[in-house]
Amino acid sequence: MRNRLKVLRAERDWSQQDLAERLGVSRQSVNAIETGRYDPSLPLAFKIAEVFEQAIEDIFQRE
Amino acid sequence: MTEKLTAKQRYLRIHIGLSILYVAFVALASRFVPDDAAPTPWVVFWSILPGLIVIGWIWNMGRFLFEMEDEYLRMLETRKALIATAITLAVSGGWGLLELFATVPRLPVFFIFPIWCLGLAVGGLVNLATAGTSGQDCT
Numbered sequence: 001m002r003n004r005l006k007v008l009r010a011e012r013d014w015s016q017q018d019l020a021e022r023l024g025v026s027r028q029s030v031n032a033i034e035t036g037r038y039d040p041s042l043p044l045a046f047k048i049a050e051v052f053e054q055a056i057e058d059i060f061q062r063e
Numbered sequence: 064m065t066e067k068l069t070a071k072q073r074y075l076r077i078h079i080g081l082s083i084l085y086v087a088f089v090a091l092a093s094r095f096v097p098d099d100a101a102p103t104p105w106v107v108f109w110s111i112l113p114g115l116i117v118i119g120w121i122w123n124m125g126r127f128l129f130e131m132e133d134e135y136l137r138m139l140e141t142r143k144a145l146i147a148t149a150i151t152l153a154v155s156g157g158w159g160l161l162e163l164f165a166t167v168p169r170l171p172v173f174f175i176f177p178i179w180c181l182g183l184a185v186g187g188l189v190n191l192a193t194a195g196t197s198g199q200d201c202t
Contacts (some may be wrong), residue, residue, distance in 0.1 A: 030137065038135050
C-alpha cells in the first residue's frame with residue numbers, strides 16, 4: 001500500500017516524532033508506515049486521517 | 064498524586080521482582096535439597112517453585128504485549144517471541160534426536176527456558192536487521 005504520509009507531514013513541517021506524538025505511537029511506527037514496511041490497522045489509519053483532516057483513501061492508496 | 068506507571072515500567076517492576084524470587088528459590092532449594100536426593104514430595108516442591116516463576120515471567124510478557132498501545136512495536140515483540148520459539152523447538156527437537164541416534168551429552172531440560180531467552184535476543188537482532196529497531200526490549 002502506498003501512502004502520502006511523508007508529503008502531508010512535510011506540508012505541515014512536522015518531524016516523524018511530531019506526528020508520532022499526535023498519533024500516540026512510537027517514531028519507529030511512523031517511520032515503518034511511511035516507508036511502506038508496515039500497513040497500519042484500521043483504527044490507526046482512521047487516527048492518521050483525523051490528524052491530517054483528510055479521508056483515509058486520500059492518504060492511503062492500493063498499489 | 065502518584066504518576067501512573069507505563070506498561071513497560073510495570074513489566075520491568077514485575078520482571079525484576081520475579082527474578083529476585085527465582086534466584087531466592089534456587090538458592091533455598093540448593094540449601095535444603097541434598098545432592099542426589101530421592102524424589103520425595105519435599106524435593107519435588109522445591110524443584111517446582113522456580114518453574115512457577117518461569118510461568119510468571121511468561122504471564123508478565125503476555126500482559127506486556129496486551130498492554131502495549133503501539134501496534135507496530137507489538138508486532139515486533141510478537142515476531143521476537145515466534146523466532147525464539149522456533150529456535151527453542153528446533154534446538155531441543157534436533158538435539159533430542161541426536162541423543163537418540165548418537166552418543167552425545169544430554170541436554171538438561173532446564174536449559175529450555177534460557178535457550179528461549181537467547182532466542183528472544185536473536186529475534187531482536189532479526190528485527191534490527193529487517194526493521195531497523197529491535198522492538199521494546201522486553202528481554
